[in-house]
Amino acid sequence: MAGNSQRKGAIKKTGKGNPTAGSGGRVRRGLEGKGPTPKAKDRPNHKVYKQVNKVDKSAAARPKRRTTKSSDAEWIAGRNSVVEALREGVPVNGIYVAEGAERDSRLREAFKLAADKGLNLLEVTRNEMDRMTGGAVHQGLCARIPAYEYAHPDDLLDAAAANGEKPLIVALDQVTDPRNLGAIVRSAAGFGAHGVLIPERRAAGMTASAWKTSAGAAARIPVAQTVNLTRQLKAYQDAGCMVIGLAADGDITLPELDLADGPLVVVVGSEGNGLSRLVAETCDQLVSIPMANQVESLNAGVAASVTLYAIAQARA
Structure with a gap:
């Protein structure tokens, strides 16, 4: 119908009510300045921006090194055990003594060692100490050690x-006795190794027993954990290390080893099942x-010590 401005294709002739007419409305806003042109590295559609962010993304994609901690703090119960732990430099958060505990030479030595190390001495009831130690025979004395912080394998x-x-x-590999772990850590520190690697599962961890057996060496050499031992050994091989395993039916004997003076990973298996x-x-x-x-056979700790000694002699 003539004059029907609502029909398709109709053009409104007047500027009345039209916010785009004249020099006002969106045209004026469109003419306003937008400031200086951003640099190429700040403009998302520019190739320089894409190159810079591609580098940043690749860096972010690299896996971060992580340290892990053992599941929880641990308790050392018993007068002899606490005294030995303090003598060997096991990290201790605090010493707890039961109310009314009989003072003997071991308790007095524990108090002296704790004072020398600046450790807190706390008195608790026997019922409370029973609860803290899970019903262990504590003899009125126990110590709390913190969760161990493991290194990353690349460290x-x-x-x-x-x-x-x-x-x-x-x-x-599958070494489940913490005393063997502690002995190996001690030998590794004594013969110049750069660290000890253990699996996260089905293996001994850095417990109070391992700390005590290491005679303080665990504070001087890193112990790392890995989710998959085989995969990590391959990663060490890719990094240029040779990997040797100790086995009763080995291809060569220890005196015939000609890899001792190079980058080396020594794998020790369990005493019962080996590798x-x-x-x-x-x-x-x-x-x-x-x-x-x-x-005759050697346990894991002794086998590791003999091997590390031979490697140290070859490197010297």
Whole structure:
């Protein structure tokens, strides 16, 4: 119909009521200045911006090194155990004594060692101490040690690089006795290793028993945890390390080992089962320790000590 401005294609002739007519409305706002042009690295559609952010994303995509802690704090119960832990430098948060506990030479020594180390002495009821220690035989004395903080496996390589040395790492496969772990940590520190690697599961951790057996060496050498031991051994191989495993039926004997002076990872298996199949297949060489009597065998701690001594002599 003529004059019907609502029909499709109709053009409104008047500017009345039209916010775009004249020099006002959106036209005026469109003419306003927007400030200086941003730099290329700040403009999302510019190739320079994309290149810069591509580098940033790749850096962010790299896995961050993480440290892990043991699940919870641990209690050392008993007068002899507490005194030995304090003598060996086991990290302790506090010493707890039960109300009315009989003062003897061990208790007095524990008090003196705690005072020398600046540790808190707290008196609690026997019922409370029973609860804290899970009903252990505490003899009126116990100590609380903090959760152990494990290093990242790559930190062991960094420790060697920082000293300008070729890496020497001890890895444990299915070693479940914390005393063997502590003994190996002590030997690793004594013979110049750069760290000890243990699996997160089905293996001993840095408990009070391991700390005590290490004789304080756990404070001087890092212990790292890995989710998958086989995968981490392959990562060490990619980093240039040779991986040898200790086995009774090894391909060569320890005196024949010609890899001792290079970047090396020594894998120690459990005393009962030795190395697991996947770990043994991952090793570059399987090495045996020659024995005078084939019936005799060495536990994990002693085997690691003998091997580390031989490697230290070869490197010297």
